Amino acid sequence: MSERLVVIGGDAAGMSAASQARRLKGPDELEIVAFERGHFTSFSACGIPYWVGGDVAGRDELIARSPEEHRARDIDLRMRTEVTELDVEGRRVRARDLESGEESWTAYDKLVIATGARPIRPPLPGIDAPGVHGVQTLDDGQALLDTLEATRGERAVVVGAGYIGVEMAEALCKRGYTVTVVNRGAQPMSTLDPDMGRMVNDAMTGLGMEMVNDAEVTKILTGEDGRVRAVATENAEYPADVVVLGVGVRPETELARAAGLPLGQHGGLLTDLAMRVRGHENIWAGGDCVEVLDLVSGRERHIALGTHANKHGQIIGSGVGGDYGTFPGVVGTAVSKVCDLEIARTGLREKDAQAAGLQYETVTIESTSRAGYYPGAAVMTVKMLAERRTGRLLGVQIVGREGAGKRVDIAAVALTTRMTVEQMTALDLGYAPPFSPVWDPVLVAARKAVAAVRKGG
Known part of the structure; x- marks a missing residue:
């Protein structure tokens, strides 16, 4: 049966x-x-x-x-x-x-x-007005595209600056909109530590986006036709022909x-x-x-x-089906981009480590995606957390241009196998000038983390 x-x-x-x-x-x-x-x-x-x-x-x-x-x-x-x-x-x-x-x-x-x-849809006045969109399903995407085609507007407001928020900000910029990002946090990308999020903020501002941080949206304002016309915070109004919600799920x-x-x-x-x-x-x-x-x-x-x-x-x-498999867990790896800026993280942020009761050291380094003399070499910043005394890798965050984001996978593997930062320095990674400096940026950070752990006792 x-x-x-x-x-x-x-x-x-x-x-x-x-x-x-x-x-x-x-x-x-x-x-x-x-x-x-x-x-x-x-x-x-x-x-x-x-x-x-x-x-x-x-x-x-x-x-x-x-x-x-x-x-x-x-x-x-x-x-x-x-x-x-x-x-x-x-x-x-x-x-x-x-x-x-x-x-x-x-x-x-x-x-x-x-x-x-x-999707989180805050219970704000005007939140259901025409022109306000979430982006969770293909139906949502089509509805947003229909609005963009029908309104031929010039101004867009993105509410939220997580992964969806920054990706939708890029999409709207590509469609020719002037974009304002309203973010309740002090910096965009709360999945990063504030110092790394600040780099994302500066890069988005440099791309022509208006970044409004530490701002809580209080209402969506509508015009006589009932459509969205602006997003309001306690201190200001930001004109909008379209609003995209990116405040999480x-x-x-x-x-x-x-x-x-x-x-x-x-x-x-x-x-x-x-x-x-x-x-x-x-x-x-x-x-x-x-x-x-x-x-x-x-x-x-x-x-x-x-x-x-x-x-x-x-x-x-x-x-x-009668077979067997397990899902042991995750290390929290994610990668995204906004225009030519790549953003990646894996493992714990500083506040995660503090919440878990871990003592740690942090280091931040700058390096390049390729050998410095090779055409197209781009600067990237790598932040690394290591457990004090043991030297176990706890987390890595990377912000940079082409070639930066997927380097986080090195750290993801190291986290999964519970490697120490000292063990990481011996990893046999691929090298050629078009792909990496002699010391890959992640390994440069690991070397610096080893020194910090030793200094910290």
Whole structure:
């Protein structure tokens, strides 16, 4: 007798899990039913800023696998259908067809929760006015593009200066808009330490963007036609023909909360190493709706990234299909860019290390992406944190031009393997003048960190 797997969510984690489970078990052994409330499946939300900015030619390039392709693999994928209730005791979910309004219950033997994250939309006056956009789904991206085409405006305000905020600021600059970024923090990119965030701020200002830091948006102002005309803070108004919200996301776990499933301090579902929801053998969860273990601090974190979601899906699908896999955790690696400025980080910031009770040393160095005499060599700044006494690497942040960002991967591997900064100095990295100085910038920082650790005792 076959079992039934129900998947809630049709993007990276959910459909990766369904696809992997199907590889391991045929339709005679496992029936798979998946619910997706949107219009698209398996798409790259991370690519939306580059589609809006014109680097990606069209929406379909961001879709890895269509609903029809999933159905061709014997997955009963029900689009525009939202799961509204989860009955854990009865092993069933209630779903509503968003087109017809009809509701029905579907029983399951195994369940995957991949509900993702929802954008933070502050409850401000005017927040729902025409011309105010979030950018979480392909529908959001299309709506923003439609507004940009229809208004032919000149002024844009981006609210928030995290990854989405700076990427959307770049996209709007590329479309010819004068861009103002309103940020509640002292510097953009709160995922960096303030000294590194200051470099991002200076670079964005140098690119012609107006940076407004330490500013809380109080309302969205509208004109007589009801459309957005400005963004207001306590002290000023910033004219806007379009507003893009980039103030972060939260785990979409209201279904799980109502069903009594375990949530962490950040609101994400808690799972074991095999991505099973803790205390529930037949329920798995993955993607942006879960919390993950930080391998450096030992604490749970919420990190919304497609890289993690796809890995979660593979592991979940293996477990559902009778195989085995684990997701041990993350070190918090992320990379982004704004125009020609590359921004990368992995591991702990100073305040993370302090919160974890760690004693540490910090060093900051400047180097170049290539041998200094080779054409195109660009300056980059590397900041490194190392644990006092042990010398264990705790974190790295990099800001620079071409060739800077992906160097963070060296540090990500070192963090994962719990290397000391002294061990890092012996890494056998590739060298040729077009690619690196004789001493790679990350290793230069490691050498300086070794000296700081020794000096600090």
